[in-house]
Amino acid sequence: MAQEISHIKVGEVAVPVVFEKDTTLPIASVQIVVQNAGSMEDKEHEGIAKFLAAMLGEGTKETGATAFAEELEFRAISLDAHAGVETLVFEVSSLKEQFPYALEMLGKLVKSPNFSKESFEKIKLLTLGMLSNKESDFDYIANLNLQKLIFKETPFAHPYSGEVKSIKALKLKDVEAFYKERVSLQNLIIVAGGDIELEELKTMLLPVLNEFKHGHIKAMPYFDANKDAKEQIVYKESEQAYIYFGAPFYMKSGDSEAYKAKVASFILGESGFGSRLMEEVRVKRGLAYSSYSRSSIGKSHSSFTGHLQTKNENLEEAKKIVAQEIKRFVEQGATQEELDQAKRFLLGSEPLRNETLSQRLSRAFFEYYNGYEQGHSKQQLEKIEKLTLPELNAFIKKHDEITALSFSVVTKREKH
Template identity: 50%
Template sequence: MSATLKHIKINNINVPIVFEEDKHLPILNLQLVFKNSGYIQDKNKNGLASLSAKLLNEGTKELGSTKFAQKLEDSAISLHSNIGFETFVIELSSIKEVNDKGLKLLKQLLNDPNYDKDVLEKLKTISTGGLKRKEHDFDYIASTNLKKILFKNTPLESPASGTIKSISNIKLSDIENFLNKTIDLNNLIIVAGGDINFKDLSKKLNSLLKDIKADNSNKFQEVKVSEKVQTKIIKKDTQQAYIYFGSPFYTNVSSNDNYKAKVASFILGGSGFGSRLMEEIRVKRGLAYSAYGYVSINKSHTYFTGYLQTKLESADEAKDLVIQIVDNFVKEGVTKEELDSAKNFILGSEPLRTETLSQRLHRAFTLYYRGLDFNYTEKELEKIENLTLEELNSYIQSHKEIKKLSFSIVRK
């Protein structure tokens, strides 16, 4: 990794910066990442974080949406906000010649968001329209209902976009309160890279962020996955069955054994053709066009999940087959051929994962956010290369919780 971890003091707060100088690219890529500030903070106002990010994309109160967007477009500056479950991100990207203009516009946005009732109503109308269209998106319905099962009574139970009812109840004051609590130096991690040295960047960041307060620190929340095995079937007028499934997987982002989870996940269902799920469900039985499954390891939660689509008359058979495949996977483990194939792909594809500056910055941020060293990936690849069949199968057999599969199915 070319990135380094540095710090900058702003208003007596030591703000971490994941930084990579790259003189080959005459650009600046800057991300203000606010931790513990995604839709994990929606609480009883589902969709609040998403709507808040969308409002920030509407420019400043002084200029309004159109004029602000025009200023960005005139200089080919990209400035937008987005959310994850754990993070709220404001990203700026520009060529070197207009860096100062981009930073100036970002500062105006931070100091003067477009808190306007008409803008909010427009965003609510657009969001509501999107949610109405999703009423006919059967993948979305199956996926959303699976999360209701797996993450019951947690912030992950509800979709990031909220519901039609929850969106209608969000007020301008809710967004102001959310952004005031989120955009705080105590929550901030900066990710930056491009053709700029750290000394110059530090000066620009001090000017950009000096007006940001340091009053609030959003607390990290761990999310538990339900162990209760359930099946929820939603009946819709559909020509095929949409089957989503998931189960607990006990690990955390700092576990020394996560490289084994990566290989096991790849073999079970993450590799497409050649994976156990695809081989058994599609190739051998022709029950689905595709079938996937993977272990998702996040700072706040980890779990196993997957999905497939099949003919209506094959839905029960496909569901039972998923249970059987996972059960056999835990009981019997993998073959030497599967392990060798997984190693070859993971090790061989590694250079493609860090080709671009944005890829390298994203990886460096992820490692820092998870409390891992920047050379973690290199060490992980060495461990994968040296992983034995006995070690992997012993690991797989120790994770019997993955067999506690719940299903969310949309069918006729």
């Protein structure tokens, strides 16, 4: 059954609902997506959105974490919250027979999260422990420093989990204020599906939505990556050099040429074996086990990024090859064989990306959230099928901003 878009009226507010009925299994699920409540809203409290999501996993103030979790577990109900870059999401799923109770528990969580001193200190301790472990995660360090380079002085320059300093400085009142300011009825989108009727779902959801406070819709800002090529090297006792690279990619969500970007990105570095970067870096020169790149086009930011690992002594050569290959790709474009191969994969693997209810709802939400009409993804594939090599290469040549590479490296200091 196709997805449908409708609304639930909560007073004067019409909350959008992305829905698909699926009777394959006797289960139902709901995601309540809160826009403008993700990590890009952290501002002076780095890591607060993810911290809040963790605190929402601590049950209600009245019940406490353990008793709340036991109530859910006894009925095989999954209920949690997680924060992304732009959104905060409440997610609940259960057997159909337990679904009314699952939504009742969700309503209680929304109304009275466990913002107790004990829960706050527990999450702070766990977060600091996780951040301490990240100090020896060289991929994490290289990637974080790349974000700081290419998104300097923007919300994306800070780690989504925060840093030790910001988490230590965080106070319970900050988390409560963030929840109160960001989690509001006007910013909600519902994504739901399963063995349930839409009207029945709306009736069951209404008491939950009534627990959300009213607020204001906030316009989402947009940020491009930094075009001034820079480099940062961090020295660690590492057996390998971790190389992360990035550049601007001047496209926004909704761009009519996004399907060309998908094909170009696949050919250059997103397809694994057979991609340009993998071929040049691993197959021809044996410099790395793997090498990837991707273009990211979002509502709030866009960029071109990639990464590889190599022996410390091969660091400079690997960086040089990556920069050369990206420059060559922009100047000379793709081959007909590469275009044909990309089409075969992207068109042939489409059924696999549309198999489960979760996949279909995710796609329908993506289309709605980005302002597309339903069926947009299918239209993109039809455009990919008709794409010619001259059209693709004209697009690639136009986006020479991806050659303005910044490098973030973690490597071992040379002994002299």
